[in-house]
């Protein structure tokens with residue numbers, strides 16, 4: 028049975044869709060069978076970042092409403108063979124996502140894929156709560172600034188109360204993915220420090236993704252950053268994060284900072300304990 | 301609970317009783333002055349009334365129907381929505397107004413009707429005007445044996461822990477935008493970034509303890525202190541807070 032990951036944040040524009048595509052591709056590049064699912068009904072983006080926008084025929088809402096079978100809606104990636112996309116609908120609204128329908132689709136996907144990665148819409152409303160509902164693991168995407176951290180804290184509260192795991196008394200596995208980290212601004216003190224964010228959110232760190240033009244370049248050519256330029260700094264950071272998701276233990280490095288690998292790996296191992 | 305069967309549908313409608321902790325506002329005259337003080341409170345404690353059930357107590361308030369309607373509208377403008385009006389003559393409540401409420405008393409083991417616990421909202425830095433502040437009355441159930449609530453994980457932003465029966469202990473941090481409301485003392489073994497209210501249904505000996513103080517708001521027995529009112533050298537420290545008369549006192553814990 029596959030593992031269901033929700034990529035969520037509360038706040039908009041922090042890098043959920045970018046991270047869903049990059050982590051999904053990175054896991055598939057290791058040979059795992061992966062599907063990325065766009066839950067942002069009405070504002071779909073994942074198809075663009077994956078470069079599949081012209082191949083969308085059926086979408087999640089069609090499958091939920093029974094207008095299409097799951098295999099008809101899945102789009103296989105042209106570059107990474109074991110990577111698939113289940114797109115969202117751009118024309119329907121999110122009321123078409125029913126809890127029963129989502130449960131059925133996720134259940135079916137779990138039988139066929141190793142990883143089901145759900146790209147959550149921003150906010151704490153229906154779309155976001157449905158995206159997290161059936162997750163086994165949550166990746167909480169946060170930028171190093173106060174409003175993003177507070178919204179992530181709010182989302183963690185929901186992960187611990189509004190999910191199937193939480194309701195059945197189990198603990199949801201949660202990981203922090205710190206994105207758009209800018210070494211220059213961190214040096215100047217214009218951003219929250221990594222350990223301050225960790226102290227506030229107190230969940231283990233999955234990785235730190237640097238702010239980089241490579242992310243924009245990748246989305247312009249319609250490829251996850253790990254596929255577009257697998258040697259770029261954000262790609263390397265996403266590869267490491269994917270390996271940690273798969274259970275490997277690696278030291279965390281702060282982008283642009285050669286000294287602190289040791290220091291942060293200490294924080295990581297303490298938090299991850 | 302009451303079950304009602306409807307002939308056209310086999311399913312029944314369930315009606316349940318539920319009690320909520322409501323905030324009671326008791327305005328006084330002149331109303332515009334009272335509203336100004338309320339605005340002052342709201343400015344100091346943004347969002348205090350947001351999403352809370354609020355009851356308007358107009359017992360002994362000599363207003364007519366139009367004035368009362370105006371008051372409800374003025375409160376709605378401030379995002380204070382009134383769930384009911386207590387102590388109003390029936391003729392005062394016209395159509396479109398919140399319903400009249402009666403018997404807003406705790407219905408549990410101990411009747412606190414005569415010692416109705418009340419919280420006065422005060423501005424700690426101006427004790428002279430303290431009695432001018434709007435009254436916020438919070439009533440809740442009181443049990444005969446003191447109880448404690450222990451929370452073993454962080455309290456996240458947007459979460460609200462309300463425990464009027466006794467002490468609340470959090471083994472972890474209280475996030476910005478989270479709140480702890482205790483009838484007794486509040487103990488935080490972590491960083492307090494949100495709000496803590498001790499002695500919330502009337503208890504001047506309640507205290508607040510925290511390992512690291514970064515609070516947005518502190519209150520003991522209804523006396524409030526906002527982040528800006530706190531001595532800067534207490535920030536980030538292990539602190540205990542208590543009430544001395546109308547003033548919140550604080551001291552570093554070594």
Ligand SMILES: Nc1ncnc2c1ncn2[C@@H]1O[C@H](COP(=O)(O)OP(=O)(O)OP(=O)(O)O)[C@@H](O)[C@H]1O
Pocket residue numbers: 036038039040041042043044045046067072147148149206207208236237238239240242243246261
């Ligand atoms: N590491 C990065 N460096 C530079 N730009 C980035 C990085 N990560 C994301 N971005 C940019 O930030 C913008 C928002 O990213 P993205 O769409 O992934 O966020 P989101 O959280 O999915 O947004 P929404 O809440 O609207 O769904 C995009 O323009 C993306 O290219």
Ligand SMILES: [Mg+2]
Pocket residue numbers: 043044045067072146147148
């Ligand atoms: Mg997105």
